[in-house]
Amino acid sequence: MKMTNHLGVTVGRYSDKGCKPGNQDFHGAYLPREPQLTAKGVAVALADGISSSEVSHIASQAAVTGFLEDYFCTSETWSVKKSAQRVLVAINSWLYAQTRQSQYRYDRDKGYVCTFSALVIKSTTAHLFHIGDARIYRLRDARLEQLTNDHRFWVSREKSYLARALGINPHLEIDYHSVQLEPGDLFLLATDGVYEFLSEAFIVDTLQRDDGDLDQAARRLVSEALQQGSDDNLTAQLVRIDSLPASGAGEFQQQLSDLPLPPVLEPRATIDGYRIVRHLHASSRSHVYLAIDPESGAEVILKAPSVDLQHDVPHLERFLTEEWIARRIDNLHVLRTFPPSRRRTALYTVTEYIPGQTLAQWMIDHPQPNLETVRGIVEQIAKGLRAFHRLEMLHQDLRPANVMVDHSGTVKIIDFGSARVAGIEDSSQPADTARLGTAQYAAPEYFLGEGGSPRSDIYSLGVITYQMLSGQLPYGAQVARSQTRAAQNRLVYRSVLHDKRDIPAWVDDVLRRAVHPNPAKRYAELSEFVYDLRHPNQSLLHRSRPPLIERKPVAFWQAISAVLAATVAYLLAR
Template sequence: MPSAAPLEVTLGQHSLAGDKGLNQDFHGAVVPTGSALYFKGIAVALADGIGSSPVSQVASAAAVRGFLDDYYATSEAWSVRRAAQRVLGATNAWLHAQNQRGDARFDKDRGYCCTFSALVLKGRELHVLHVGDTRIYRVHAQALEQLTEDHRVHLGADRSYLGRALGATAHVEIDHHCLEAEAGALYLLASDGAYERLDAAAVHAALARWPDDFDAAARSLAETARARGSTDDATVQLLRIDTLPPHEAQPWQAQRAQLRLPPPLAPRMAFEGCTLVRELHASARSQVFLALDHQTGQHLVLKVPSVELREDPDALDRFLLEEWVARRVRSPHVLQAWASERAREHLFVAMAYVEGQTLAQWMTDHPRPDLDSVRGLVAQLAKGLQALHGKEMLHQDLRPENVMVDRSGTVKIIDLGSAHVAGLAEAAPAHQATRIVGSLQYTAPEYFVGGQPTAAADLFALAVLTYQMLSGQLPYGLQVTQLRQPADLKRLRYVPLRHHRPELPAWLDAVLLKALQPEPARRQEAVSEFVHDLHRPGGALLQARALPLVERDPVLFWKVCTVLLGLGTVVLAALRVLGR
């Protein structure tokens, strides 16, 4: 899928060996095209091996090559930070393992260690990744602004050592921060053999001499560093951002532009190599049909955008998101995209067909299910959510109508069109990150007060479903939908499950209440922990105090208070009479 808008840079790089003759620096860059440019961006990387090691040039080459190869092989759904840190973590583990097999386990200064710095330009954001003492600068008219922090420990009297480097320890912390990209901005990546001898004037002089050849400008700067007394390896990389994509750019705009909107559809029509069997569902967002594929003879589900969406480009882009997400998640508990790769003429979504019933219908058929049955369904739902969360995706619209239970009892999460994808959110307009896209009754409180989407929001929705399956009610009624300010969170009152089902164990309310906390940080850390608590609650949950009456039944609490106040008034009046 081609990028929906241009992202263009000018790049140059050069490296000179120092007096030792063996260059222990390594550098590289990737400027991809097509979908990789949108989903992964442009990457520039530099590593510098430690001078005391006879093998650090191997480490620096492995770090840069591994990063530039493996970063582009990670999931398109991952954020830059997650993808980069996973790749660099794997590289660090490999380098450290080499050290442990040789003499370097006793002397780290002679091992497979290197510093590392990289820039990743994705959409309208610039990501800085760094460990060690290579540096990244933004070049201004009269100064170099250092964007990285040297991880060097100074002992005084010109003595220092690297506090952090790839390969030095089993685990390494990678600095990451994100900046807003600006067209025309210029960046310099350099090893210490170069930056210790360069300044902004030298950079601008080199660019003035070689305005159309950044490789020559980088070579000139490395030579300038040598001429000014550098004896170490000197590596320079220059990156200028020429054009940025517009804020509203989305990866499927080009795909959407090539597809026609579907004609009015009806059962028994032929459409895109299929015969429409019957309409399954119609809403303000889509029209859904059961279809028969002529080529395979199998049933599938075809979704076409509703008439109301056809003049809304943003809505059509989100409509296409569902199949994109489904193709990147592999789980028996998440609905899969239809396997066919036939070329398409019209804009539609094709998904696998699940023969069964929605969770909403299941709840109608099982108004008072036993706890084990509910726990079995919840465990499957949690596995589907875990598959999404593992790809840095959130479902954001988990509700009974978006869960299918097939004839064998397998639970599948459907309708992925509201998903939040971290890798896409990096390039999306900021206002889209916090908008409410799911059904209000199942949306986590933080969405209503401007909080950021996290996996804790899906956990909240899962706990609401658990409570609803057991009781037929919502844990907060409609209170959550009325939230407007962060202070409103304190007014939420959980209705205990045992108010509806007194025969259920007391600890179950403690588990549910934790997952349904208004503040996401107070919930379980993951859906897997919630499922574990439902099956094997820990001591703190088993010993949880009984909820006070004001939380169990606020109306009854105030009625009791009113009666007690009335009785108190009568008693006081009687005492006054007797006292006279």
């Protein structure tokens, strides 16, 4: 098995108009250089116009060129699936709009319509996107496997209709699935003008015989289909996997191999020009320093991993992920990093200095904040979290110690060591983040070994909100001990309402929903939670205060006991 630091592929293709007056097929491939090769992969696309349309060739060309251009412009933090689907939905909307604005608006079969199939190869995975009746095959160990389904509706053995296509409807359904790669895998993308006229044995024999020249192999497939009577346009595109990146190879691994860990730095020491002012924090995992940037004279934070963890590769990768994330988020409420302006000689990160205190310390200094102050802090945290979620990231360790409040009252999210980034997971084995967060604030699903979602971050924000209003946790310490679904179903929410705090009853219902053990019963969006926290939901306005048994169960049972005792005494007296 050939494993290297980079993905290596070879592409071959051939297209012919056949007996048609023009070629309505269009195909293309883009093999980027680093760092895009690691970040986005290789993309290969094929579109087939429909014979009933005179403008279908325009749709085919627009679909392929648009996909290959726009896919590589999507965020590096997005997964391949999200990136490609967003691009295809946009292309479909454009094609549909072209038809609606043309003379073919009343006959969509004559409009800007085409089939589409694409293969995106990133790291060790192939991602397939398919609409229509072109096909994607994989040849492995002399066995040809069809990886896509034909979207055709058969009226009879002789007559069928295309069931799905780009541009035919405003709503687009895309077939997507992924397959793991092995070096030597050979993929064939072919239109119906090719595969309908070739036997499986011929395809396998051709691909094995002309493995060294993929252009020749594609030409041979098309030529044979023509000789067998193909009456359509013909296009064959081949992709061979020559080498795959080793597990974990990429930007982070390169930095880990190039840069040593810095020693413990003392005040007045310098590293790459940065002058250390003082130690701010030290633990078994990292050292945080206040330093002076020699170029701007500004105070910055310099963070370095502990030398004790120099062989802990997963921890060091998470350490580097923090800076990678911070460079891609531009939000007032998220810690800002500074790109290196000169070559670094050691492994560390440089971020802005936030003069202020953590939310954990703020809560100690303000044990009974008013509701409006809590709302203001929560709304700022939510704005920072939304910046993560829009880029398909989860923070996964939101807690008071990871939130800073500066002297002006601005709130910023810090410490992204547990963050999950969909785009990075496409390139490597997902890290075991189920227990990376802090137990008191981690969503219950993490303790079941399940993956997180934006609702998991909403749970953490809900717990923080609850704690600011009550000084306690909604389930005490029971969540971390509840590691089965049955145990989590038995969790009892403790009302945030009590006699010493003036909190509206409907706010308690908002928090109850935000921290529900079942993620499906929580808020789906941060905006919903923030809105309900400030605007009473109409369905909650007329709800009565929770009964005494929920607010004060001990007092309730004491009252019941007193009534029963009085009743017994009365009966005995009679």
